[in-house]
Amino acid sequence: MGVMELYSTVAETIYSYTGLSPVAFFTILSLMVGIYHMVCGMFVSPEVEAAAATRRSVQPEPELPPEPVEIGEVTIEELRAYDGSDPKKPLLMAIKGNIFDVSRSRIFYGPGGPYALFAGRESSRALALMSFDQNDLTGNLEGLSASELEVLQDWEEKFMEKYVKVGHLVSERTRTTDNNQKNEKLEALQEPRTEIDNQVENLGTKGNERDSRSVIWA
Numbered sequence: 375m376g377v378m379e380l381y382s383t384v385a386e387t388i389y390s391y392t393g394l395s396p397v398a399f400f401t402i403l404s405l406m407v408g409i410y411h412m413v414c415g416m417f418v419s420p421e422v423e424a425a426a427a428t429r430r431s432v433q434p435e436p437e438l439p440p441e442p443v444e445i446g447e448v449t450i451e452e453l454r455a456y457d458g459s460d461p462k463k464p465l466l467m468a469i470k471g472n473i474f475d476v477s478r479s480r481i482f483y484g485p486g487g488p489y490a491l492f493a494g495r496e497s498s499r500a501l502a503l504m505s506f507d508q509n510d511l512t513g514n515l516e517g518l519s520a521s522e523l524e525v526l527q528d529w530e531e532k533f534m535e536k537y538v539k540v541g542h543l544v545s546e547r548t549r550t551t552d553n554n555q556k557n558e559k560l561e562a563l564q565e566p567r568t569e570i571d572n573q574v575e576n577l578g579t580k581g582n583e584r585d586s587r588s589v590i591w592a
Contacts, residue, residue: 408586440464442475442538449546450496457494458484466540468496471513474537496543502526513543 385396392399442464453473456466458480465477465484476483477492483493491506500510502522515523 440477442477442540445473445541447544448473448541450543451546453496453543454494460488464540465493467492467494468498468513468543469501470498470526471496471543472530472533472539473541473543475532475540476533476537478537498526501529518568 385409423449429564443468453466453468456463458465464475465480466473467476467483469475481487482489484490491511492500495511496513497511498515498573499505499518500507500512502515502518502525503510504525518526
């Protein structure tokens, strides 16, 4: 029996029992199957519903990132330790020298995320150029056009609205200079104290000499 003969036989059988053409019959049949599944979905047995509720209850809640912590002055080299490779450390990135905690968006800036390249880095130039080039991960803004600087300004404003600023970048030279100045101030404060101690020691020596003379004369 050929395909056409088989089709004719099926069509005649459908028409003789239903009075419908094959197209109309299968269309109605599809609608009935769809309605059946929809109605079955509305009436779920208590056992199935309880099992589904149990599965929902045992699902772990998503872990919230810790509250941002102020880190103060950080060098570019120190900032790289906050690129997400250590899950115990916050996820940080810098824009125009300001450091932001982006831990709440780890899915984007963490390892494997679409913007993981920017984590732990000063990303001003890359953001201004909308670039993913490693060479643009720098705070150097030389040669940027006014429109590119405006793009960077928009990024900075968005970060200030969404994330917490936790510190700012400093150069190693600046930090060394600051430490030297602090040491000089401490030394300056210690010098008057040394003079006072010497004066007190001299007074104590003179007092001992007077006491010795008093004993001799007595």
